[in-house]
Amino acid sequence: MSKMVNPCKYEELSDEEKYELLKKVINDYQRKESNLIQILHLAQVIFGYLPFEVQTFIAREMDLPFSKVNGVVTFYSFFSTRPKGKHLIRVCLGTACYVRGGKKLLSRLKEMLGIDVGETTEDKQFTLEVMRCIGACGLAPSIMINEEVYQRVTPDKLQQILTERGYSGR
Numbered sequence: 001m002s003k004m005v006n007p008c009k010y011e012e013l014s015d016e017e018k019y020e021l022l023k024k025v026i027n028d029y030q031r032k033e034s035n036l037i038q039i040l041h042l043a044q045v046i047f048g049y050l051p052f053e054v055q056t057f058i059a060r061e062m063d064l065p066f067s068k069v070n071g072v073v074t075f076y077s078f079f080s081t082r083p084k085g086k087h088l089i090r091v092c093l094g095t096a097c098y099v100r101g102g103k104k105l106l107s108r109l110k111e112m113l114g115i116d117v118g119e120t121t122e123d124k125q126f127t128l129e130v131m132r133c134i135g136a137c138g139l140a141p142s143i144m145i146n147e148e149v150y151q152r153v154t155p156d157k158l159q160q161i162l163t164e165r166g167y168s169g170r
């Protein structure tokens with residue numbers, strides 16, 4: 001692959017620069033349909049999510065029907081068509097977490113943030129998602145915020161955890 005910019009700096013790029021970079025990625029992957037998933041992954045890293053415009057761009061550049069690109073994006077849960085917040089909160093609803101209070105944590109988070117699953121707060125700070133087992137069942141219930149795992153979380157602990165991430169209460 002050709003030289004890439006520091007991933008931490010993608011958000012500082014202009015739209016034009018992002019599309020230019022995406023074009024490079026598509027070329028690096030030789031515009032092959034078999035590389036579509038990898039291209040979409042990188043497009044999501046560059047743009048943060050995969051809106052209609054980005055999908056259209058990829059379809060055009062790869063000479064694929066939009067329905068093909070959109071079909072892959074909507075099939076895989078790791079692709080998002082909506083922008084995500086700075087802090088991605090994922091509540092584990094695997095069996096152990098579910099029975100040990102995961103559902104309560106989810107309700108509390110919805111209440112605190114004023115959003116539903118799949119939504120992002122207006123200030124773009126928090127996105128709420130659910131996930132299946134993250135392999136920390138022994139200390140359930142667990143949640144993840146970005147790459148960090150929190151175990152034995154209680155609804156009361158949530159306030160503290162979120163405050164550390166800049167939550168100021170709503």
Ligand code: FES
Nearest residue numbers: 094097133136137
């Ligand atoms: S069920 Fe939640 S970590 Fe395994």
